[in-house]
Amino acid sequence: MDSRRIAYLQQLTGLKLTPAEARRLERDLAQLDRQAALLPRLAQGHGSPGDGTVPAAPMPLEFQEELVEGNAPDLEGGFFVVGRARPGGSEPVDPESGA
Amino acid sequence: MNFPDRHTMAGALQLMREGRLDPAGLPPTRPDTCGAVIFTDDTPGLPGHLQHFPAALKANIARQGWPTTCSSALLAGYRSPFTASAVRRLEAAGARFVLSTAMDEFGMGSSCEYAVTGPVANPWAKGRTPGGSSGGAAAVVAGGTAWYALGSDTGGSVRLPAAYCGLVGFKPTWGRVSRLGLVAFASSLDTVGVLARCVADAALVMQAMAGHDPGDATSLSSPVPSFPGPAPVRGKGLRVGIPRDLLECDMAPGVRRCWEAARQEMLAAGLEFREVRWPLAAQGVTMYQILAAAEAASNLARFDGSFYGRRVEEPVPGGLAFQDSLQATRTAGFGPEVKRRILWGAHVLAEGYREDLYLRARALRHNLGRQMLAGFEQVDVVALPTAPETAFPLGQRPDDPVAMHGSDVFTVPASLAGLPALSLPAGVDEAGLPVGLQLVGPPLGEDVLVRVAGLLEARIQFSAEQEVPWCRP
Numbered sequence: 001m002d003s004r005r006i007a008y009l010q011q012l013t014g015l016k017l018t019p020a021e022a023r024r025l026e027r028d029l030a031q032l033d034r035q036a037a038l039l040p041r042l043a044q045g046h047g048s049p050g051d052g053t054v055p056a057a058p059m060p061l062e063f064q065e066e067l068v069e070g071n072a073p074d075l076e077g078g079f080f081v082v083g084r085a086r087p088g089g090s091e092p093v094d095p096e097s098g099a
Numbered sequence: 100m101n102f103p104d105r106h107t108m109a110g111a112l113q114l115m116r117e118g119r120l121d122p123a124g125l126p127p128t129r130p131d132t133c134g135a136v137i138f139t140d141d142t143p144g145l146p147g148h149l150q151h152f153p154a155a156l157k158a159n160i161a162r163q164g165w166p167t168t169c170s171s172a173l174l175a176g177y178r179s180p181f182t183a184s185a186v187r188r189l190e191a192a193g194a195r196f197v198l199s200t201a202m203d204e205f206g207m208g209s210s211c212e213y214a215v216t217g218p219v220a221n222p223w224a225k226g227r228t229p230g231g232s233s234g235g236a237a238a239v240v241a242g243g244t245a246w247y248a249l250g251s252d253t254g255g256s257v258r259l260p261a262a263y264c265g266l267v268g269f270k271p272t273w274g275r276v277s278r279l280g281l282v283a284f285a286s287s288l289d290t291v292g293v294l295a296r297c298v299a300d301a302a303l304v305m306q307a308m309a310g311h312d313p314g315d316a317t318s319l320s321s322p323v324p325s326f327p328g329p330a331p332v333r334g335k336g337l338r339v340g341i342p343r344d345l346l347e348c349d350m351a352p353g354v355r356r357c358w359e360a361a362r363q364e365m366l367a368a369g370l371e372f373r374e375v376r377w378p379l380a381a382q383g384v385t386m387y388q389i390l391a392a393a394e395a396a397s398n399l400a401r402f403d404g405s406f407y408g409r410r411v412e413e414p415v416p417g418g419l420a421f422q423d424s425l426q427a428t429r430t431a432g433f434g435p436e437v438k439r440r441i442l443w444g445a446h447v448l449a450e451g452y453r454e455d456l457y458l459r460a461r462a463l464r465h466n467l468g469r470q471m472l473a474g475f476e477q478v479d480v481v482a483l484p485t486a487p488e489t490a491f492p493l494g495q496r497p498d499d500p501v502a503m504h505g506s507d508v509f510t511v512p513a514s515l516a517g518l519p520a521l522s523l524p525a526g527v528d529e530a531g532l533p534v535g536l537q538l539v540g541p542p543l544g545e546d547v548l549v550r551v552a553g554l555l556e557a558r559i560q561f562s563a564e565q566e567v568p569w570c571r572p
Contacts, residue, residue, distance in 0.1 A: 012445045013396065014403065014422075015438050016430045028439060028500060029446055035385045036456050039463060 106570055108152050108246055109299030122151045129243035129569070131198075133220040135235035136244065138166050138199035147193020149307065152246035154189075155198035157236045159206060160249055160291065161280035162186055162196060169282050170214035170235075171204045173432025174408040183280020184315065185249060185291045185308040192307040198245055200235030204434045205399065206253055206284040208232050209506040210496060211260070213436045218493050221264060222568040223532055227490040230260030230506075233294060237264040240294050243569030247295040247304055253285050254387050255485075255510025257292035258522040262485035262535020265524045265567060267552070269293045269301040272543050273517035274319040276305075277312030285394035286317075288387075288514050296569065298523060298552045302326040305545060319543070326549045334368035334554050340375035340478035348381060348508050350487040353528025358484050361525045361536045364558045365482065370551075375474030375481055379467040380512040384504050386467070387511040389447045389460040396444025399437065404428030439500065468516040475541040480551050483509050485522040485535030513539045521548045523556055 006022045017025060104110030105120055114120035137158060144150055156162060159169045161179035168174040186196060203213040211219040211234025221229040222242035229238045233250030237260030240248050250257040252270040261268025270292040281291055291308070295301035306326050312318040341362075350358070366372070403425045404410035411427040433441070447456040474481060486506055496503045513520040518539055525536035536555065540548040 009442050009445050009449075012449070013441050014425045014429045015433070015441065016426055017438070021435070021438075025439065025442055029443065032388060032443060032446070033456075036389065036459070039382055039385055039459060040379075041459075 107297045107300050108149070108295075108303055109297065111151070112148060112303075125151060126243070126569075128153055128245065131239055131242065131244045133222055133225070133229065133235075133238040133242055134217055135200050135219045135229075135238035135242070136198050137168070137170070137201050137216055137235070140165065140197055144190055144195035145193055147191065149189065149303075150193035150195060152195070153197045154194055155200050155236055155239045155245035155248035156186065156196050157202050157233050157248065157250045158199050159202060159251055159282040159284075160186060161282070162199075165199055167282065168215075169205045170202045170216060171432065171434065171437070172215045172409070173402050173428070175215070177408045179280070181280065183291075184277035184312045186280065188277075188308045188310070189249075189304065194304075194307070198239055198248075200233075200239055200248065202235055202250075203232035203256075204437050205282070205395070206232040206251055206256055206289075207395070207436050207440050209255070209259055209503050210491070210493070211235060211238075212493060213434055215434065220493065221490050223263075223265060224490065224530075226492055227532070228263065228493050230263035230486075230490065232256040233260050233292075237261060237266055237268075237294050240264070240266055240296065241568050247293060247300055249304075249308075250292050250294050251281055251284075252290050252292040252514065253288045254391060254514045255507045257290075257294060258485050258510050258520060258535065258537060259506060261294055261522045262524075262533065262537075263490040264294075265527075265533035266522075267293075267295050267298050267301045267524070267556075268485075268522040268535075269295070269305055269545075269548075270513070270520050271305060271309060271545055272319070272519045272540075274317050275309050275323070275519070275543065275545065277310075277315040277318045279312055279314040279318075283394075283398040285391040286398060287394060287517075288391060290514075298521070298549060298556045301521070302549045302553075305549075309545070321543055324546045326546050327553060334365070334370045334551075336371075337369075337480075337551060337554075338371045338373055338478040339365055339551070340373055340474050340481035342375050342377045342380060342474070342481055342483055344376060344378045345380050345483055345509060345512070348487060350484060351489065351528065353530070353532075354484050354486070354488060354534050357526040357528070357534040358536070361482070361555065361559060364555060368554055368558055370554075373477050375478060377467070377470050377474060377512060379463060379470055381508070382463070383467060383511040383515055384508050386460040386464050386515060387507065388443070388504060389456050390464060390515075392440045392443035392446075393448050393457050394444070395437075396441045396448065399433075399441055402429065402432065404432075408432065436500075464515050467512065471512065471516045471518065471539075472541070475544075479541075479547050480544070481539040483537050483539070484525075485509060485537040489528045489530070489532035489534055509537060513537075518542060519545045519548055521552050523552050523559075525559055 167179040201214040208231040210228040211231040236248035241264035257268040522535040
């Protein structure tokens with residue numbers, strides 16, 4: 001992390017930091033990067049269900065069918081599990097009625 | 100729990116139905132002594148079963164004509180032109196909202212020290228935090244200034260203050276309660292929740308505000324079942340999951356003691372324990388930090404001085420260019436924690452970092468959700484402490500974001516998976532501070548949560564004799 005990157009982030013977000021705040025941000029981001037480095041790595045291919053690895057490529061259809069996006073638009077960064085999808089489809093299923 | 104009936108809404112309503120209590124005989128509300136109230140409104144409400152119980156809103160939930168400031172200098176003076184759907188539903192049931200309460204700015208914090216109006220104190224111990232970010236809402240309910248309050252829970256912001264203030268905090272399934280009128284922090288995590296004195300009160304409020312809202316495309320259309328009333332339910336046949344992976348995290352001795360005692364009560368009540376494996380849950384805080392910051396950076400981009408709140412326009416020759424005005428407005432308007440999270444969000448989304456931070460956290464969240472759902476094939480609810488410690492002293496952590504986020508280790512997994520969760524008091528630690536027990540339910544399992552929580556509440560010794568603030572003479 002260098003001062004040019006901190007300056008770039010300020011420009012990107014429309015925020016201006018004091019030199020002390022910028023130094024602190026540099027430390028915080030380095031800490032965040034260190035924490036993130038401890039997260040499981042991306043698996044090659046699709047990974048294995050439940051083993052903590054994560055799919056690097058889009059999930060195969062059979063996994064997608066276990067997940068439903070609710071009736072929500074596909075929020076960037078979010079997913080929501082509410083029940084099972086209809087086989088082969090992406091329409092939400094009411095988990096209580098199964099309809 | 101063991102409170103005098105007239106001190107809870109469910110108890111008082113029962114007494115009124117039986118003709119044994121006149122509304123005039125309800126305990127009066129008490130003045131705020133914690134610095135939690137930022138706006139009051141005594142306008143009478145509509146008739147309905149909630150009409151006799153003054154209630155509070157967190158300052159990020161809109162009510163027409165009220166300041167919706169999110170405790171931010173940037174929104175000073177901003178008044179909402181409309182009322183949040185959750186509030187409208189409750190008002191149709193007679194709810195009378197009379198207070199707006201302070202919060203960590205834009206919901207970012209776990210101690211209610213990041214409010215532009217100053218820190219909020221905990222009614223149990225004034226030198227300590229009420230938790231955050233719905234700390235003001237928790238303080239007014241725990242202090243007897245309101246009977247219940249609406250808060251928002253993104254990573255634990257209802258459950259953590261509930262635990263620190265000896266309250267019930269109820270976070271619904273994501274989408275169960277409309278978010279229309281809730282100022283967005285991290286849209287895929289945000290929920291409107293309830294802070295109340297007991298499980299039955301929380302269920303009463305949740306029942307009235309849950310359900311589909313055509314005004315919120317993300318609200319769920321599934322019907323809302325009737326939540327169980329205050330009558331005790333049987334524990335036999337109910338299965339409780341114990342997430343061993345999370346319980347290996349550090350927790351204070353007083354929290355561990357209360358957790359063990361709660362486990363014994365669950366056993367004595369006939370509940371059956373099963374171990375569930377959520378190995379990714381212990382890393383939920385890191386995922387949350389990355390994903391919530393990314394969404395916050397996007398959501399808070401709208402606060403540029405051109406539409407909401409204040410605008411800084413320094414007198415310079417020729418006036419400020421838009422970019423300069425934007426920078427001056429955002430720099431002066433946002434507090435340090437909000438700036439930090441926006442900058443984190445820009446960092447994790449930026450070219451060269453996005454794949455290793457944001458996309459990895461998003462994929463891990465996906466897997467965590469699947470691990471958690473798999474657990475619910477074996478159990479009805481999962482139980483764990485709400486927080487690894489009790490309320491910490493004000494001023495101890497505002498400059499230590501890592502320690503601050505550590506308070507959320509037990510609450511963020513349910514948020515990341517969009518699952519309902521409820522915190523209820525499980526006793527007090529050696530300093531007499533409340534400890535919270537958290538129950539996490541399957542998707543749309545609010546009714547199961549209420550059943551199990553009601554059962555445990557009836558058994559756990561947490562009573563007026565322990566000098567609960569709103570019951571003090």
